[in-house]
Amino acid sequence: MADAVERIVNLALYLAHAKDPVGLESLRRDVVGYPEGQDEAAFLRMFERDKDELRAAGFVIEADETGRYQLDAGATFVADVALSASEAAAVRAAGTAALSDVSFPFAPELRLALAKLASGLESFDVPVASRQADESPGEQADDAATLELATRNSKRVGFSYTNSLGRTAPHDVEPYGLFLRDGRWYMVGRDTDRDEPRTYTVARMNELIVNTARPKSPDFTRPENFDVSTFIRLPFQYGAHEFEAVLRFDEHASWRAAGLASDLGSLRDDGNEVLWTVTARDAGSLVRWVIENGPGIRIESPGDIATQLADTAREVALIHG
Amino acid sequence: MARTPASERARRLLAIIARLESGTEIPLENLAAELGASPSELASDLSTLSLCGIAPFTPDEMIDVFVVDGMVEVYSALPSLDRPVRLSLTEANALAAALQAAGYAADDPLVQRLGGATAREFDASEAERMVQAASARHASGTYASLAAATGAHRVVAIEYEGAGGACTARHIEPLVLFAERGAWYVAARCRLAGAERTFRIDRIRSARETGETFESSSADVVPPSAAPSGNLPLARVRFDNPADFSARDWPGACVVNGSTADTLVVDIPFAGTDWIARRVAARGGTAEALSPPEVRAAVLAVAESYSG
Structure with missing residues (x-):
């Protein structure tokens, strides 16, 4: 008897070959793999599972009003995607790098994506490597993959979490999104006990479980217009007291302003220089950030923090002079 | 070792089937590595694939694929599925995350252009609102130029601003691109320094190929790291x-x-x-x-x- 792989591939070939919609009787007769003598209900369950597998592989299968099936060829097959040589190299490099990175959570799906695109990329073999997460990267990837699936299916998650003070407590969270920053994956979601969105370090989670009740029904609705990037902050944006800072990039550093701003705040040209207006919450961290990312960056305002930068620098000079 | 589920094996085959046109010869080992399978597992699946076809299952309605001396060989045209299937939503999300990690945002023209290869319901902006796999700050054009030059062993002229703020013009022979904790680097032989150097890509102001190629071997591509090595002061x-x-x-x-x-x-x-x-x-x-x-x-x- 044909195995499941053979049956699924046969079904794909059959649907791709059919010029017109096909009924269940034809499918059952012409696709090798559906057991002879199988009762109707068992056949239908098997066929439904096979359709789900093909849909997961990218096939768009439609049923007409009479219950006959047809592949939507336009939605199933790749349209013309002409990549330039450097674009193809970039896709190959980005993909290969991610696959080499044990902290990348979506490797199995990425591998299939690159296999499908391979004919447009095959002349480029770019040496690459990646280590985006540095703390328990494999564990972070596994948990991030679980959380991404829960996010996509809107399923609640539970985990034990140890905060930065070393306190451990159970959490029940509706996951909204994930982000990777500075070697760590983070999850943003609504903590159901606190009824507010919180950001959690994935590496600090233990015993992560996804609610398995009613797996095809969402547990919650993600807020409309949710954008995980609004939860991503620079080091000086954590703290209690919010203030607005204006940083000046001189003419030599202005080309780096957009990259360093990371889409936060607003940038404005001022002659050959650039002014960056950004929300901050920690003066000390802001001073540290300015020095670390210099030269060519100064604090324009608030004036007292510009003074703090100068005072800090004088102290450093005194120690090292 | 646990056997790979049939659904996964079927998806692998469906991902490569359009490439199996008549006359194709691909090393089994390469194809297996590409798909994350062992060569023996893939050989077994290709054997299964050779049994697949369309009624009435005459030879020209079967997939004529064989593994011969470590090569995957195809002897006749596919009975159907001779065009690549679009990336499913999850595959497209994965590719978008990989590109994002390399500095390609949802509105980048490259990501937009790949829309022709992805499931129609895939929305790169929506994916980006849910997952941010990147903090790269370099220009995507610089990354693409370096990727192409690295793959083809071509010399690149760069303007590089070091941590001290001085900008230098250099000709480099790019050996490998790598990412660490959000930043991308290119390890290269620097002709100005006369030695191997590592450059942060977000500090490269401009990059253009000179038209010159260079000799490189796999021995040049050591496991890179932004971390200083043991020989440093x-x-x-x-x-x-x-x-x-x-x-x-x-x-x-x-x-x-x-x-x-x-x-x-x-x-x-x-x-x-x-x-x-x-x-x-x-x-x-x-x-x-x-x-x-x-x-x-x-x-x-x-x-x-x-x-x-």
Whole structure:
């Protein structure tokens, strides 16, 4: 008897070959793999599972009003995607790098994506490597993959979490999104006990479980217009007291302003220089950030923090002079 | 070892089937590596594939694929499925995350263009609102240029701004691109330095190929790291508060005195004084570069540039 792989591939070939919609009787007769003598209900369950597998592989299968099936060829097959040589190299490099990175959570799906695109990329073999997460990267990837699936299916998650003070407590969270920053994956979601969105370090989670009740029904609705990037902050944006800072990039550093701003705040040209207006919450961290990312960056305002930068620098000079 | 589920094996085959046109010859090992399968597992699946076809299952309605001497060979045209299938939603999300990690945002023209290869319901902006797999700050065009040049062994002229702010024009032979904790680097033979150097891509102002190629072998591509290697000089730094020191922030650092001391003394490898001077100075008066003298002088210079 044909195995499941053979049956699924046969079904794909059959649907791709059919010029017109096909009924269940034809499918059952012409696709090798559906057991002879199988009762109707068992056949239908098997066929439904096979359709789900093909849909997961990218096939768009439609049923007409009479219950006959047809592949939507336009939605199933790749349209013309002409990549330039450097674009193809970039896709190959980005993909290969991610696959080499044990902290990348979506490797199995990425591998299939690159296999499908391979004919447009095959002349480029770019040496690459990646280590985006540095703390328990494999564990972070596994948990991030679980959380991404829960996010996509809107399923609640539970985990034990140890905060930065070393306190451990159970959490029940509706996951909204994930982000990777500075070697760590983070999850943003609504903590159901606190009824507010919180950001959690994935590496600090233990015993992560996804609610398995009613797996095809969402547990919650993600807020409309949710954008995980609004939860991503620079080091000086954590703290209690919010203030607005204006940083000046001189003419030599202005080309780096957009990259360093990371889409936060607003940038404005001022002659050959650039002014960056950004929300901050920690003066000390802001001073540290300015020095670390210099030269060519100064604090324009608030004036007292510009003074703090100068005072800090004088102290450093005194120690090292 | 647990057998791979049939659904996964079927998806692998469906992902490559359009490439199996008549006359194709692909090393089994390469195809298996590409798909994350073992060669024996893939050979078995290809054997299954050779049994697949369309009624009435005459030879020209079957998939004529065989593994011969380690090569995947195809002898006749596919009965159908001779065009690549679009990326499913999950595959498209995965590719978008990989591109995002390399600095390609949802609105980048490359990502937009790949829409022709993805499931129609895939929305790159929506994916980006749910998952941000990147903090790369370089221009995507610079990344693409370096990727193409690295793959083809072509020399690139770059303008590079080091941590000290000086911008230098260099010709480099790019050997490998790599990412660490959000930043991308290119390891290259630098003709200006006459040695291998590592450049942060977000500090490369411009990159253009010179038209010249260079010789390279796999031996050139050592496992790269942004962390300083063991051959570099060490700076000795004292932290007034041991809790201020994190090994994650100082790659390769080695604690000299015990953690029970009131202060912590650490030896930190450095490639250039600008980098370490800025990081020490940024800690205000809570860290002091004890040696060597050139690092102390560099910290003093950084501090004086801000002290007005």
